[in-house]
Amino acid sequence: MARGFSRQQIGVTGAMIDSYGDLIFQLSHNMQTRRGDPIRTLDFEGIEASRDELGMSDGQIAARVGLSEPQVMYIRNMMERRNFNSRHYHRLLELGGGKRFREERFTDHTERFHYHDDAIALREAMAFAPDRARHYSEQGWWADDTLSGWLARHVSQRPEAAAIIQGDLVINYADLGDRVDRLAGGLHGLGLGQGDVIAVQLPNIAEYLISYLAIARLGGVMTTLYMPHREREFETLLTHSRARALICLSDAGGFPAAETALGLKLPKLQSVIAIGPVASAVPGAVAFEDLANGTASANKLNLPLPVAADPFLLLYTSGTTASPKAVPHNSHTMLGNARLGAGEHLLTADDVILSAPPFGHLFALYSFHLALYTGAANLLLATFTPPDLARVVEDGRATALFTAPAHMAACLGMGLFDKHDWSSLSLAVLSGSAVPGDMARAVAVKMPNCAMTQLWGMTETQGGLYCRPGDGIDIASRSAGRPAPGVEARISDEGELQVRGSMLFPSYFDNPGANEAAFTDDGWFRSGDLAARDAIGNIAITGRIKDIINRGGVKYNPREIEDLLDGHPDIAQSAIVPMPDDVLGERACCFAVATDKNLDLNQVCAYLLEKGIAKTKLPERLVLMDEMPMTPTRKIIKGRLVLPEI
Amino acid sequence: MEIDAEDAKKTILDYCLRKGALAAGVADLAALERIAPPGHRPSDLMPKIKSVISLGVGGQTQGAWSVPAKAMGYFGSTETRAYTIAYGAAFLIESRYQTPAIYCPPDMDNEKGPRVPLQSLKLHAEVAGIGARSLAGDILLHPEFGYMYFASIFTELELPPDQPMETNPCPAPSCVAMYRQIGRTPCQKFCPVQCLSGSIDEDGKQAEMHYDMAACAEMSQQYEAVPAMLSEAMAAEDAQGREDALFDPDNKMLWYKMSVGSGGLLAQCFECMRVCPIATKAPLADPIRRSIAKEGV
Numbered sequence: 035m036a037r038g039f040s041r042q043q044i045g046v047t048g049a050m051i052d053s054y055g056d057l058i059f060q061l062s063h064n065m066q067t068r069r070g071d072p073i074r075t076l077d078f079e080g081i082e083a084s085r086d087e088l089g090m091s092d093g094q095i096a097a098r099v100g101l102s103e104p105q106v107m108y109i110r111n112m113m114e115r116r117n118f119n120s121r122h123y124h125r126l127l128e129l130g131g132g133k134r135f136r137e138e139r140f141t142d143h144t145e146r147f148h149y150h151d152d153a154i155a156l157r158e159a160m161a162f163a164p165d166r167a168r169h170y171s172e173q174g175w176w177a178d179d180t181l182s183g184w185l186a187r188h189v190s191q192r193p194e195a196a197a198i199i200q201g202d203l204v205i206n207y208a209d210l211g212d213r214v215d216r217l218a219g220g221l222h223g224l225g226l227g228q229g230d231v232i233a234v235q236l237p238n239i240a241e242y243l244i245s246y247l248a249i250a251r252l253g254g255v256m257t258t259l260y261m262p263h264r265e266r267e268f269e270t271l272l273t274h275s276r277a278r279a280l281i282c283l284s285d286a287g288g289f290p291a292a293e294t295a296l297g298l299k300l301p302k303l304q305s306v307i308a309i310g311p312v313a314s315a316v317p318g319a320v321a322f323e324d325l326a327n328g329t330a331s332a333n334k335l336n337l338p339l340p341v342a343a344d345p346f347l348l349l350y351t352s353g354t355t356a357s358p359k360a361v362p363h364n365s366h367t368m369l370g371n372a373r374l375g376a377g378e379h380l381l382t383a384d385d386v387i388l389s390a391p392p393f394g395h396l397f398a399l400y401s402f403h404l405a406l407y408t409g410a411a412n413l414l415l416a417t418f419t420p421p422d423l424a425r426v427v428e429d430g431r432a433t434a435l436f437t438a439p440a441h442m443a444a445c446l447g448m449g450l451f452d453k454h455d456w457s458s459l460s461l462a463v464l465s466g467s468a469v470p471g472d473m474a475r476a477v478a479v480k481m482p483n484c485a486m487t488q489l490w491g492m493t494e495t496q497g498g499l500y501c502r503p504g505d506g507i508d509i510a511s512r513s514a515g516r517p518a519p520g521v522e523a524r525i526s527d528e529g530e531l532q533v534r535g536s537m538l539f540p541s542y543f544d545n546p547g548a549n550e551a552a553f554t555d556d557g558w559f560r561s562g563d564l565a566a567r568d569a570i571g572n573i574a575i576t577g578r579i580k581d582i583i584n585r586g587g588v589k590y591n592p593r594e595i596e597d598l599l600d601g602h603p604d605i606a607q608s609a610i611v612p613m614p615d616d617v618l619g620e621r622a623c624c625f626a627v628a629t630d631k632n633l634d635l636n637q638v639c640a641y642l643l644e645k646g647i648a649k650t651k652l653p654e655r656l657v658l659m660d661e662m663p664m665t666p667t668r669k670i671i672k673g674r675l676v677l678p679e680i
Numbered sequence: 681m682e683i684d685a686e687d688a689k690k691t692i693l694d695y696c697l698r699k700g701a702l703a704a705g706v707a708d709l710a711a712l713e714r715i716a717p718p719g720h721r722p723s724d725l726m727p728k729i730k731s732v733i734s735l736g737v738g739g740q741t742q743g744a745w746s747v748p749a750k751a752m753g754y755f756g757s758t759e760t761r762a763y764t765i766a767y768g769a770a771f772l773i774e775s776r777y778q779t780p781a782i783y784c785p786p787d788m789d790n791e792k793g794p795r796v797p798l799q800s801l802k803l804h805a806e807v808a809g810i811g812a813r814s815l816a817g818d819i820l821l822h823p824e825f826g827y828m829y830f831a832s833i834f835t836e837l838e839l840p841p842d843q844p845m846e847t848n849p850c851p852a853p854s855c856v857a858m859y860r861q862i863g864r865t866p867c868q869k870f871c872p873v874q875c876l877s878g879s880i881d882e883d884g885k886q887a888e889m890h891y892d893m894a895a896c897a898e899m900s901q902q903y904e905a906v907p908a909m910l911s912e913a914m915a916a917e918d919a920q921g922r923e924d925a926l927f928d929p930d931n932k933m934l935w936y937k938m939s940v941g942s943g944g945l946l947a948q949c950f951e952c953m954r955v956c957p958i959a960t961k962a963p964l965a966d967p968i969r970r971s972i973a974k975e976g977v
Contacts, residue, residue: 063795064795064893064894064897065893065894066817066818066889066890066893067889067890067891068813068818068886068888068889068891069887069888070887071812071813071848071885071886073715073806073807073844074806074812074813074844074845074848075844076708076807076844078714081715089893091717091719091720091792091796092796093719094717094718107792107793110793111793114795114894114897114904115904115907115908117894118894118904118905118908119898120898120908120909121930122872122873122895122898122899123898123905124930125872125899126872126951129951134870134951134955135870135871135872136869137869137874
């Protein structure tokens with residue numbers, strides 16, 4: 035306060051400021067109006083006539099309003115403080131480069147984009163240990179990789195090269211870039227933007243990859259729904275992921291996906307985008323074609339480019355109906371892993387890469403990441419069936435196949451290696467479940483010029499361990515090879531494989547309980563897989579910790595029993611799980627899909643005893659199934675095997 | 681001591697021009713006393729004052745108008761050249777004419793509070809005939825030198841006054857043409873906070889000038905922004921909010937300017953002058969033009 039007087043000393047009250055503040059502010063120099071040019075012309079009458087408008091001193095205002103000068107000074111300053119906008123100078127800073135301010139093009143900062151709360155919550159989940167982040171950056175494992183950046187590189191350097199091959203449809207990189215750009219613009223037009231989660235439920239068709247890239251270009255986050263997912267999974271996963279949009283088929287083999295999603299009336303699901311001939315007929319849905327053919331492209335709209343630290347994938351590992359485990363990844367973890375892996379797999383821009391599993395699964399996305407990094411072509415198989423896989427490999431001249439053991443086993447069982455030409459393949463990467471050694475060797479015999487490798491990975495890790503193409507089938511049939519670049523692996527005293535590295539997700543989104551169990555105190559990820567390392571460093575996955583049978587204190591891994599049973603002439607698939615027992619704590623129960631419906635427990639045990647298995651490891655109950663619950667990569671979901679009442 | 685007022689005036693003004701002023705003049709004290717509000721009249725500060733001398737130095741260089749970095753282009757140190765000359769002139773008056781003189785600082789009036797200067801240097805310059813009020817918030821313009829920074833000297837030495845400029849160079853013909861087309865002059869159209877408005881009459885002269893000085897001040901007067909920042913920090917709901925309020929990049933920049941006394945972005949943003957044809961294209965508006973004129977190129 036000038037002259038050191040307090041508000042109380044000069045008698046100013048809040049009521050006085052409220053009452054006279056606006057008037058004083060207007061009369062003061064803060065608002066000035068000059069009529070004509072009276073000062074230069076020394077028109078004293080004109081000056082006096084317009085003195086009120088020219089801006090009065092505090093003393094003049096005091097005389098006019100009937101307050102003391104100190105009161106006016108105090109009130110004027112309070113009003114200047116209240117009316118002050120401390121952010122206005124941003125307008126000036128935006129005028130760099132000789133540009134001029136244009137009101138019609140200006141959007142106030144308060145009205146500009148900001149991440150909504152859900153997006154911020156997801157970004158909060160991207161918390162990495164500082165020392166790890168520094169290490170990964172220093173090593174170059176984390177860099178500026180983004181899907182948009184990779185795509186732009188190929189659009190610029192190899193525009194005519196094939197990016198997607200789907201039957202007769204060939205989309206080159208220039209065309210792909212254009213389609214992605216327009217779809218991203220279309221999504222933006224729906225009010226979707228940076229940080230928004232967009233779910234995708236599609237088979238492996240071109241629209242899947244275009245959507246994925248468009249979501250990434252938008253700065254959004256893709257979450258995936260498997261094709262078998264129905265209303266219950268929709269509700270759980272779309273709610274948990276806070277998805278703002280869903281891209282799906284209007285008719286997924288009889289399942290009205292778009293209509294189902296709309297019918298859920300989820301409060302955060304703003305848009306359902308439907309693909310298919312009847313998409314426009316789904317009330318409330320947006321037709322994918324309309325968005326994809328729009329003119330407001332992301333680049334024209336000058337949408338900001340994503341950066342590597344932005345989360346862009348949110349994938350679910352389990353708990354599709356209860357307590358979902360959602361794995362967020364950013365480009366650092368996900369794309370760095372693919373960049374480092376491309377050379378290890380000996381992939382180049384000349385490759386034609388085919389994924390047998392659906393893109394909803396990370397293993398398939400890994401194959402896509404490898405293709406997009408190298409600039410290879412993505413050969414698409416919409417939905418796996420053994421004959422279709424064989425046909426697409428043959429027709430599309432695939433050079434690299436990413437597949438699950440069950441896929442290969444099925445093709446082998448149907449004799450498809452003899453009926454089709456698989457000779458274009460130079461690499462086959464098996465992953466998604468345990469690889470039976472005999473099966474791998476049998477397939478290798480059928481494809482003598484193809485390097486068969488095994489990869490171990492999880493949604494949390496993407497490509498963690500893998501064999502290299504030069505390892506040979508002996509190593510590949512019995513191990514998942516060695517850690518990928520940027521990955522460290524160790525085996526705990528309990529035999530559990532634990533990993534850490536630049537590819538590792540930071541934490542489960544919105545599931546603190548799962549996070550507590552997932553990491554060791556020193557920050558390694560507990561894979562839950564049992565593993566053994568051989569003398570030259572190859573790591574074999576031997577089972578799952580939670581599958582261990584503890585029979586009266588005698589613990590054993592049922593994996594070797596299952597491997598033997600899979601060789602039984604009357605058993606197609608088997609799974610051994612613990613069943614509670616009042617005396618021993620646990621006993622082993624064998625679930626089996628048998629070709630002989632009369633198969634009984636005694637026959638099974640006799641077979642195993644003949645193979646040299648100890649009596650303590652024999653299953654003590656047999657449950658015959660018509661089919662096993664399977665993951666998209668054809669892995670048996672043991673958690674869904676329910677013991678029937680006796 | 682006998683002093684020839686005309687000779688003394690010439691000596692003092694020549695000194696100012698020799699030291700780097702582009703223009704200098706003597707304001708009519710009686711007119712100033714009549715126009716300035718009570719408390720801000722020259723005699724309020726110097727009761728025995730007889731003359732007010734006003735001088736102007738060159739404004740921005742051509743480079744300053746074109747560089748992308750605003751903080752570089754508008755770094756507010758140019759005006760110190762004017763104050764240096766004025767200070768020297770006050771010394772000259774006292775030493776040569778043994779009459780009290782004082783350089784009148786462009787400072788706030790400690791007793792009148794923030795945003796209130798001791799004196800209006802603009803009024804001194806206008807009455808001394810070295811500038812005329814423009815549509816750009818009454819910033820003074822000169823037909824030859826464009827946009828200048830001003831300084832004043834008060835003295836008890838009586839000097840014959842000059843007259844205000846006969847004509848006002850603002851608005852320039854191109855601005856009148858633009859106004860006729862879109863209803864706004866360049867300074868009005870391109871002001872980042874749209875603090876300027878007004879009208880031009882049928883003769884192409886200024887009819888009205890409206891200036892929202894409050895909005896203009898918001899652009900750059902960071903002595904307001906710093907207390908606002910502290911207030912926000914105190915009102916923040918949590919530690920993160922307080923941290924943001926005090927240390928986000930923009931606010932940290934304010935601290936920097938406060939702590940090192942940087943003049944960057946203080947006072948005005950100058951966008952109105954950057955688009956003003958008089959400020960930037962007057963025959964002697966910048967050192968390049970003055971140099972060319974001097975060499976007769």
